[in-house]
Amino acid sequence: GESVGLHLPTLSVQEGDNSIINCAYSNSASDYFIWYKQESGKGPQFIIDIRSNMDKRQGQRVTVLLNKTVKHLSLQIAATQPGDSAVYFCADILTGGGNKLTFGTGTQLKVEL
Amino acid sequence: DSGVTQTPKHLITATGQRVTLRCSPRSGDLSVYWYQQSLDQGLQFLIQYYNGEERAKGNILERFSAQQFPDLHSELNLSSLELGDSALYFCASSVRESNYGYTFGSGTRLTVV
Numbered sequence: 001g002e003s004v005g006l007h008l009p010t011l012s013v014q015e016g017d018n019s020i021i022n023c024a025y026s027n028s029a030s031d032y033f034i035w036y037k038q039e040s041g042k043g044p045q046f047i048i049d050i051r052s053n054m055d056k057r058q059g060q061r062v063t064v065l066l067n068k069t070v071k072h073l074s075l076q077i078a079a080t081q082p083g084d085s086a087v088y089f090c091a092d093i094l095t096g097g098g099n100k101l102t103f104g105t106g107t108q109l110k111v112e113l
Numbered sequence: 114d115s116g117v118t119q120t121p122k123h124l125i126t127a128t129g130q131r132v133t134l135r136c137s138p139r140s141g142d143l144s145v146y147w148y149q150q151s152l153d154q155g156l157q158f159l160i161q162y163y164n165g166e167e168r169a170k171g172n173i174l175e176r177f178s179a180q181q182f183p184d185l186h187s188e189l190n191l192s193s194l195e196l197g198d199s200a201l202y203f204c205a206s207s208v209r210e211s212n213y214g215y216t217f218g219s220g221t222r223l224t225v226v
Contacts, residue, residue: 103155105155106155
């Protein structure tokens, strides 16, 4: 994961469009990745996870893609809805190397009506 | 409601003071994790307990300590508070020691003045 700066990257999308949120991780040995959604005033909420032996995993309206070659993770949200407005974080972990998640830079997703 | 309960929701205290943050994990969860979220550092792992025992330690200051009680609730003690300790403190829980799909609570917002 990367440090979070004072100003989060922002992604603005129109309602109904697809959203793609990107994340770069730094530890090439990380073998498990998670996306979290954090709405204002709430704690992070688990969205979807993926192990390093996979390239893609799909959930309900969400897809996570993992490119280990360039250490890049993306979250795709289909048919974005106003309720998707939140800050999205990726997190990675090296299983067996301690139980802490390292959170990446958050992205503020704004859904415009 | 995530099932993870944190109290208090807000806390304002002066520098040099000591506070205790409390967390009740989701029913059935044995692992408790503490995270600090500040503007300039993002989400930082502090410490993990599993069934009463410390399991992993992150960037936790010596002025901070935590414990997990027999009923599985956890407390995070912050002492000799400094202005820079102002942050959101999140507790998360999971069933197993190495289940990384944590469920987060809504956090305690600590303001040190």
